[in-house]
Amino acid sequence: MSDDNRAAALEIVPALATIERELGIYEGLLRRWQAKINLVAPNTLNEIWVRHFADSAQALEAAPNATLWADFGSGAGFPGLVTALLLKREESARVHLIESDQRKAAFLRAVSRETGAPVEVHAERIEKALPPLASQIQAISARALAPLDRLVELAREPLEKGVKGVFLKGEEWRDELTAAERVSNFKFETIQSRTHPRARLIVIDKASEANFDRTE
Numbered sequence: 001m002s003d004d005n006r007a008a009a010l011e012i013v014p015a016l017a018t019i020e021r022e023l024g025i026y027e028g029l030l031r032r033w034q035a036k037i038n039l040v041a042p043n044t045l046n047e048i049w050v051r052h053f054a055d056s057a058q059a060l061e062a063a064p065n066a067t068l069w070a071d072f073g074s075g076a077g078f079p080g081l082v083t084a085l086l087l088k089r090e091e092s093a094r095v096h097l098i099e100s101d102q103r104k105a106a107f108l109r110a111v112s113r114e115t116g117a118p119v120e121v122h123a124e125r126i127e128k129a130l131p132p133l134a135s136q137i138q139a140i141s142a143r144a145l146a147p148l149d150r151l152v153e154l155a156r157e158p159l160e161k162g163v164k165g166v167f168l169k170g171e172e173w174r175d176e177l178t179a180a181e182r183v184s185n186f187k188f189e190t191i192q193s194r195t196h197p198r199a200r201l202i203v204i205d206k207a208s209e210a211n212f213d214r215t216e
């Protein structure tokens with residue numbers, strides 16, 4: 001089951017092959033810690049490679065030039081820790097994982113220690129952690145944290161300064177986009193997810209001039 005899932009993930013995002021060893025360590029730790037704390041939905045445990053690793057890897061594809069990231073509400077590290085592993089060989093890379101749950105933050109530190117992922121874990125709320133980081137980052141990511149309008153509010157200042165926002169959204173993406181457009185003037189680009197036919201990545205980039213849909 002797990003081997004099939006791994007093969008499927010590598011097909012969806014071939015770049016994962018470059019960090020396959022690290023992801024194997026990550027998977028092992030995730031399974032061990034999951035017995036004690038609820039890191040991911042139990043029904044996704046048979047599909048860690050597609051549902052979590054490949055899904056997360058799409059964030060970096062959406063902002064491939066960014067090496068300095070903040071990931072909001074990282075949980076078990078998705079997408080931020082996967083972004084960090086993919087950037088491991090970039091000298092300047094740093095991903096700030098912001099996760100207020102202390103036990104999840106301890107898990108994130110354990111994975112980063114074992115895999116050498118270039119992360120800094122901030123075990124505090126986004127509202128507190130973000131202001132001192134805002135001038136050091138080029139992109140912000142988030143998955144399964146809050147509706148898009150709330151994410152835009154949390155990230156408003158850096159987004160206005162040109163930091164890119166990469167938000168992984170599920171089936172409700174269209175309604176969330178409509179609500180976010182009511183409270184902001186940002187241009188939104190939507191990208192079809194390759195792990196779920198009805199999911200999208202929503203990218204905010206101040207430099208883009210119009211709303212743009214990259215759905216296939």
Ligand SMILES: C[S@@+](CC[C@H](N)C(=O)[O-])C[C@H]1O[C@@H](n2cnc3c(N)ncnc32)[C@H](O)[C@@H]1O
Binds near residue numbers: 074075101143144
């Ligand atoms: C539903 S989980 C999603 C985790 C991960 N991003 C994923 O997609 O698997 C949301 C996470 O955000 C964290 N969180 C919620 N509000 C937060 C805040 N204001 N600051 C930091 N972390 C927060 C929670 O502790 C939780 O781990």
